[in-house]
Amino acid sequence: MPPFVQLAQFREIRPYVRFAHYTDFPLKVPSRYIRDHxxxxxxxxxxxLYTESGPYVYKEGSLLMIPPxxxxxxxxxxxxSSGYAHWAIHFDWEPRSEEELLQIVGEEAGPIRPDEAPGEASSLSSVWLPNLVRIDGxxxxxxxxxxxxxxxxREERPFRKLELQSAMLRLLLVLATGLQEGELTYESLGDRKTKTESKGRAEITDYILKIHDAVRDNTDAGEIHNRWREEVFFSAPHFHRLFKEQTGLxxxxxxxxxxxxxxxxxxxGTELSVKEIAFVCGYEDSKYFSRLFRQREGMSPKQYREHFLAGK
Incomplete structure (x- = not known):
């Protein structure tokens, strides 16, 4: 399963479309790296499609997913005989600063040719989509x-950016749902990751989903965190790096x-008291819960409820 299908279950996606276009002539694209997806x-x-691991045929109805x-x-x-038609979208799963990109690939826009690329360009990678993927049909x-x-x-309309992000999110949702439910089949075209690292990422994903279940069911998420050494068989620094890579925290x-x-x-959504909500969220000390809530939301739980339910 492409990693973005699993990541989309617990990580926020804020796609930023850099370029999108349609062509109706035969494509001939020389060897290149790209900065985005x-x-x-x-x-x-x-x-x-030619890759370092070999050639792959595409046809009408193929969707090629190309990572940086x-x-x-x-x-x-x-x-x-049927002619040519291609729809292409360049995007980032999350907004990236221009400064971050410039540090990697320099100031020129567009693809990076192999003979022009700094060493860092070929080491660009994506936690969302590590490998080339083809979906047929x-x-x-x-x-x-x-x-x-x-x-x-293409269109300069009011709320263009909002419309663009909304359309991209809808596309990603349909793709993720189709892959998750088996309505779409895919092939990974060459594997940049070792089997060990791929297995490690899968273990981290399972572990993250256990934390979600613990919070949902009001079990001790801290206990699950303390059990990671028994369930995830690699070093603490590697574990924390992969975990933060997938969740951002x-x-x-x-x-x-x-x-x-x-x-x-x-x-x-409920009329529970702050003390009751603190307990349901796993905190016996409602004052500690309130302090953490204020740090995240900028107001106390009581103020939060009053602010958003005012007039209802």
Whole structure:
């Protein structure tokens, strides 16, 4: 399963579309790295995607998912009788600062040619999509969603950025749901990660989902954190690096974040007292819960409830 399907279950996605376009001529793209992620839907035609692990055929209905830092090229078959049509979206899963990108790839826009790339370019990687992926047999719904992203990018309309992000989120949701439920099948085109590291990432994902279950069921998330050495068989620094890579936070901070989010939902969705909500969220000391809540939300639980339920 592509990692983004699992990550999307517990990590916020704020896609930033850098470029989106449609072409109706045969593509011939020389070897390159890219800085961001690219989705290419082959609406008409066929061709070959070349990677360091070998060539892969694509055809009408193929969706190519290309991550940063993977050397590749592709070329359409010039004998395609049905013509050529491609929809392409360049995007980041989360906004990245220009300064961060410039440190890696320099000031020029566009793809990075292998003979021009600094050493760091080929080491660009993505926790969301480590490897090239091809999905075949993409249906009309996904094609329409990709078209809506391209249209939103082209048009200068009120709320363009909001419309663009909304369309991209909808596309990612349909892709993740289709892959999760087996309605879409995919092939990973070359594996940049070792089996050991892939297994480690899968173990971390399972561990994160256990923390979600603990917070939901009001069991001790701290106890689960203390058991990680028995369940995840690698060193503490490696464990914490992979965990933070997937969630953006260290384990205990992430569990606290989930508890505060649960508390916020209960404050607005129930009539439980702050003390009762603190207990349901795993805190026997309601004052400690309130202090953590204020640090996250900028107001006390009582103020939070009054602010958002005012007039209701």
């Amino acid at each position: 690219e989705f290419i839907l082959v609406d008409k035609g066929r061709g070959v 830092g993977v050397l590749h090229s592709f070329r359409d078959d010039l004998d395609a 993409v249906g009309e719904e996904i094609r329409r969603l990709i078209e809506s992203v391209v249209e939103a990018f 260290p384990p205990l901070e992430y569990a606290t974040k989930l508890r505060m989010e649960k508390g916020a939902r209960l404050l607005l």
